[in-house]
Every structure is written in structure tokens, then in C-alpha cells.
Amino acid sequence: xxxxxxxxxxxxxxxxxxxxxxxxxxxxxxxxxxxxxxxxxxxxxxxxxxxxxxxxxxxxxxxxxxxxxxxxxxxxxxxxxxxxxxxxxxxxxxxxxxxxxxxxxxxxxxxxxxxxxxxxxxxxxxxxxxxxxxxxxxxxxxxxxxxxxxxxxxxxxxxxxxxxxxxxxxxxxxxxxxxxxxxxxxxxxxxxxxxxxxxxxxxxxxxxxxxxxxxxxxxxxxxxxxxxxxxxxxxxxxxxxxxxxxxxxxxxxxxxxxxxxxxxxxxxxxxxxxxxxxxxxxxxxxxxxxxxxxxxxxxxxxxxxxxxxxxxxxxxxxxxxxxxxxxxxxxxxxxxxxxxx
Amino acid sequence: xxxxxxxxxxxxxxxxxxxxxxxxxxxxxxxxxxxxxxxxxxxxxxxxxxxxxxxxxxxxxxxxxxxxxxxxxxxxxxxxxxxxxxxxxxxxxxxxxxxxxxxxxxxxxxxxxxxxxxxxxxxxxxxxxxxxxxxxxxxxxxxxxxxxxxxxxxxxxxxxxxxxxxxxxxxxxxxxxxxxxxxxxxxxxxxxxxxxxxxxxxxxxxxxxxxxxxxxxxxxxxxxxxxxxxxxxxxxxxxxxxxxxxxxxxxxxxxxxxxxxxxxxxxxxxxxxxxxxxxxxxxxxxxxxxxxxxxxxxxxxxxxxxxxxxxxxxxxxxxxxxxxxxxxxxxxxxxxxxxxxxxxxxx
Numbered sequence: 064x065x066x067x068x069x070x071x072x073x074x075x076x077x078x079x080x081x082x083x084x085x086x087x088x089x090x091x092x093x094x095x096x097x098x099x100x101x102x103x104x105x106x107x108x109x110x111x112x113x114x115x116x117x118x119x120x121x122x123x124x125x126x127x128x129x130x131x132x133x134x135x136x137x138x139x140x141x142x143x144x145x146x147x148x149x150x151x152x153x154x155x156x157x158x159x160x161x162x163x164x165x166x167x168x169x170x171x172x173x174x175x176x177x178x179x180x181x182x183x184x185x186x187x188x189x190x191x192x193x194x195x196x197x198x199x200x201x202x203x204x205x206x207x208x209x210x211x212x213x214x215x216x217x218x219x220x221x222x223x224x225x226x227x228x229x230x231x232x233x234x235x236x237x238x239x240x241x242x243x244x245x246x247x248x249x250x251x252x253x254x255x256x257x258x259x260x261x262x263x264x265x266x267x268x269x270x271x272x273x274x275x276x277x278x279x280x281x282x283x284x285x286x287x288x289x290x291x292x293x294x295x296x297x298x299x300x301x302x303x304x305x306x307x308x309x310x311x312x313x314x315x316x317x318x319x320x321x322x323x324x325x326x327x328x329x330x331x332x333x334x335x336x337x338x339x340x341x342x343x344x345x346x347x348x349x350x351x352x353x354x355x356x357x358x359x360x361x362x363x364x365x366x367x368x369x370x371x372x373x374x375x376x377x378x379x380x381x382x383x384x385x386x387x388x389x390x391x392x393x394x395x396x397x398x399x400x401x402x403x404x
Numbered sequence: 405x406x407x408x409x410x411x412x413x414x415x416x417x418x419x420x421x422x423x424x425x426x427x428x429x430x431x432x433x434x435x436x437x438x439x440x441x442x443x444x445x446x447x448x449x450x451x452x453x454x455x456x457x458x459x460x461x462x463x464x465x466x467x468x469x470x471x472x473x474x475x476x477x478x479x480x481x482x483x484x485x486x487x488x489x490x491x492x493x494x495x496x497x498x499x500x501x502x503x504x505x506x507x508x509x510x511x512x513x514x515x516x517x518x519x520x521x522x523x524x525x526x527x528x529x530x531x532x533x534x535x536x537x538x539x540x541x542x543x544x545x546x547x548x549x550x551x552x553x554x555x556x557x558x559x560x561x562x563x564x565x566x567x568x569x570x571x572x573x574x575x576x577x578x579x580x581x582x583x584x585x586x587x588x589x590x591x592x593x594x595x596x597x598x599x600x601x602x603x604x605x606x607x608x609x610x611x612x613x614x615x616x617x618x619x620x621x622x623x624x625x626x627x628x629x630x631x632x633x634x635x636x637x638x639x640x641x642x643x644x645x646x647x648x649x650x651x652x653x654x655x656x657x658x659x660x661x662x663x664x665x666x667x668x669x670x671x672x673x674x675x676x677x678x679x680x681x682x683x684x685x686x687x688x689x690x691x692x693x694x695x696x697x698x699x700x701x702x703x704x705x706x707x708x709x710x711x712x713x714x715x716x717x718x719x720x721x722x723x724x725x726x727x728x729x730x731x732x733x734x735x736x737x738x739x740x741x742x743x744x745x746x747x748x749x750x751x
Contacts, residue, residue, distance in 0.1 A: 147673035153613040156497040273494040273637040330489040
């Protein structure tokens, strides 16, 4: 088959990084990205982009760890290069603090991040309501810069990018040989996945450039993540809520919770509110599927359902999706059915 | 009781504040005055990046280590207060890098979370094989000096914009105690061959993606002659120049090139940083800080001078401990003059 045509649906961090991995893994492919939303209007743009993994109950830990390690290594190299500022990638150190000592004192990713260790008594004094903590250094991917950088790299390799709302993957079957479904929360509608559900999150983005360290409550609900130009304060988790409207009462609540962790935030300026729907699932759906209709076949690779952990594993899942695309190509080339052009 | 503080850098202003805070209610006649020809943002302190970090070795000078600790603890207490932002005070973490293993510094238990670097962290810094990570404090003088000035003004302290030519000049005016915080130019008030300039130059850049300080050390070239990167609340300071005996306060193109190339090699992410401006200043270097009383004969009277200068490249780091020590010496002077009937204030 001449240059297989691959369409990637979705232009958040998963769609763009998957498209990039496909160009790297399958250089003979022609890759096109289709999405109705692009940065700064994707779910990824609301996320702080901190590399602190979310644990998927349905995915083996060693797989999650591999995805995280892959992602961390990739971004680590960029953070230490001249491209760091353009890509929005930077190292940040800080503390995860717990009101009660967690059951698992060593998370599975503790040896992937840098310098992981328990906090000292002196460090804990800064957090009088918390009894235990962990200090480490990790990476942060600022959005929009990271998505814009990915898009730039894609276009440089000849990838076409189009604004288009895809209502049904079959729409694409006459133009493309393989579809890669990175539609995030959109997969509920697009492929009718009932295991996928939104968890609404609200964050504040504030100007507080003196905050150089991250602070995160181990419950995952309250966090302070310093980005390049603003600090993200979070957050909320509302399961099965589809609304993107910010809740005014929540603004004060997030602000108060964060100020109790970091009192200097009282002086923060330019408070902006953002809302996103985490595309949540027991496990990331990362698998091949062949859609059939009448006599037609449409190979699809799914890569969605990253919930609260998209940035932490994006590169690892993108690479795996790219290998699945390669398998699809091999299957198409080896198949005896009519080749689609 | 008139007290004249000469110098309005971090040392002068903090010493004035310390004396005022401790004694103004005990000594109703106390009048504190500040005399300086340069005020913020034109003092040596204003050029400092503001990182709290002593030199690597205290050379057995436990007194200075104690003053450093008092300063850190004092600042740490203020971190949670509403004044922190106005003071220019915040926590910052970062790296000290070496080309060979070195003993732990005197301040390892003063800072927070001090530890050695892991091999993976050292991968970030080719050419360096050993290092430390810790969390320390930043105190930006561009904000701290105005904050001190405000507090002093609120307390009724008066400021005079003039160059004091001699201690005698002050005593002739009726000043009872002179506090000499003249920094680099203390030698003009009283010759001190031990006080020498240690010229520094920095480049201020816009690089808000840099969240850590990085200080490299080269045993051969000496302190601060090896690149360092210190992110402030607005700009990031690049440096690595320490030239003893050089009185030149003009920016040098050669030093600019050295700083820029070395810092970009250390941190490639700096390459896209926008250069804002260069600045040069003279660290008031001395083998040890001169902090002591001196009796000066003035006509029939014994006039008192308390010296507090020679803080080199660690003025911010040590300032409050020194201010408190001066306040204690001042307390002794008051006792001797029987000006306080109540016991010395607890410090």
C-alpha cells in the first residue's frame, strides 16, 4: 500500500503527541490531525501539566510506571535543552503533604521523579495541619506552550492539521486507512464508550511569581503548581458533571484551601478561573479495534481515557499507540481484502 | 539620645530597625537617624540577587555561622506573614554543584531539606560530579529595602541624603552614637586595609521558567567566580564574577560574555532568555565582619562608634544576626550611660 493515511482525531496533549510518535515510528505514513478544538480550548489547556501520575485501577502498575518513565525521560531531555522555554517544559521542586500518613509511603513513581524522600521535621513545620510529607523534583508541561510546540513540530514534518468536528469515525473511512481516536471525553459520544465519564475540575490561574515550589495535598484535591507565567491553584473533582461553567463559590473555596497551604497567595493577582472535564476511566483505553459495517473494515487505534493523569503518561501511551498503528499497517498490507487508497 | 546610622544598604537599614524596635519604648529620648549618599535602588545591596546562602566554609568563625542562622530563622518566621510579599521574601530550592566531593557546609542544618544530589540529578549538569540540593530563602533588596524604609519612617526615624565625611562630623552635630554601616566605603571614614572590594557583575534576564537556583563552585577559581543562576520574583540573575581589588563599577563586556556563555552552558534552557540589563557592584570583602564598639575621643567626651561592615557577598545572609548583635552592643552603651533602668530586653 502506498503511504498509509492516518487520521488522528483530537488535538489535546494525547492527540498531538500520538500524531508525533506516529511520524517517528511510521515515517512512511501520511498523518493528519482532525479536531474541533485546539489550544487554548482543549481539556489539556486547563491542566497544570504536572508530572505526578494518577493511578488507574484497571491498568497493571508496571505498565503505568513504564508510561510515566518514558514520558519523564522524554521531557527531561527537552527541559535541559534550548527548546525548554518554547516547549513550556521546566523542572519544579516541592512537597506532597498528608494530614494522615498514607498507607503506601512509597508511590510506584518515587524512583522516576528526582530526589524523592520524606520531608524533614523542619520542612513539615511549614504545614502545621499535616503530619507527613514527601519532597521531590518533577517536571511541568505548561499549556498552551507545550501543545503549540507539538503542533509546530508536527507541521514541520508535514503533518496536516484541520479544524473539523468528527461526529462518527466512519465519516473518515473513504479518506483515511487508519483512525487514531484521541478524542478524550469526546469518546463518550464518538464511540459510545459507557466506561468513560467526566470528572469536572475547576482551577484558578493566578499571578504569584514568587511561588517557586509546588505544594500538593496528598488527597489530590488541593494543589499549588507554579508555571512559567502563572500559578495553577486547584481544585475540584465532580464526577459525572458535564458542565464547563465555573462555580463562583468554588473560586473562594479553592483560594482559601490554597492560602492555608501557602499564605503568601493572599497577595496573588489576576485571578482567572478555568474548568475542564477529566476524561476518566478505570484504565486508559489503548487498543486496536476493527470497525465493521457491511463489507467495510476500518482499523481504529484508541488512545483515550487518561483522566487526571494525561500529561504524566502522554508520551508513553503515544508511543504504544504508534506501535499499534504500525501493527494496523502490517495487517492492512498483509491482508488479502481490497486495499483502500 | 541621638543615634546616627551611616549607610542605607541592607546592613544600615536593618540595624536601624533593630535598634529602633528594641529601644524606642525603653528610651523615650531615643532618636534614630539614617545618613547615606545612596538609597535603594542605588545601593550595593540592590544588586544582590538576594539568595540566603553563606560561603562554603566559615573558616571556624562560629560567630558568623550563628548570625547566619539567626537571620534564616528570623526570615523563616516571616514567611507565613502577610508582609512576606512586600518584603520580597520567599522560599526557593536549588542546587550547589562541584567537580569533586566536598565536606558538608556549616549551614547544612540551617536550610531546609539539605541532601546530596542523586546520579540522575547530576546528569542535568555535565562537568559536575557532586552536589547538594536544599531549600533556602530569597530576600530581594529591591523590595526589602523599601519595606525597611517604610517601617523606619512609620517609627519616626529620619533619613538624611548626604555623604558623611567623618565620625567627628556626626559628633560635632550632637550625635551620641554612630553606627558605621558604610559597607564598601567604610575605609573613607576610618582606614581599614582589611576591607577590599570584590567586584561582581551580573546579567539580569527574563527567564520565568527557571524555578531553581544553581550555584556552581570551582575550588580553583574561588567563591562566586564560577557561574550561578538565581531566579527572582521577576528577573533571573546570572553571575559568576568575583574580582578582589577591582574598584571598577563599570560593566565589562568581557565579563558579560563570560557570564552569558558559562550560564548558558550550565543551563541550556537559558539560551532563549531575554537579556534585560547588566549591573556591577563592589562586595565589601573582609576576612571577617567588623562588628565591634570603638571609643572615639571627641573633645572632652568619649563618643561611641559601633562598626558593622565588611559583609562581602553574604550581607543579606547575615544581616539580621549582625543587626541583633549591634543592638546588644548598643544596649551595653545605654547601660553604661545609665539610660535604661530596666533590664536589657530579651533577644
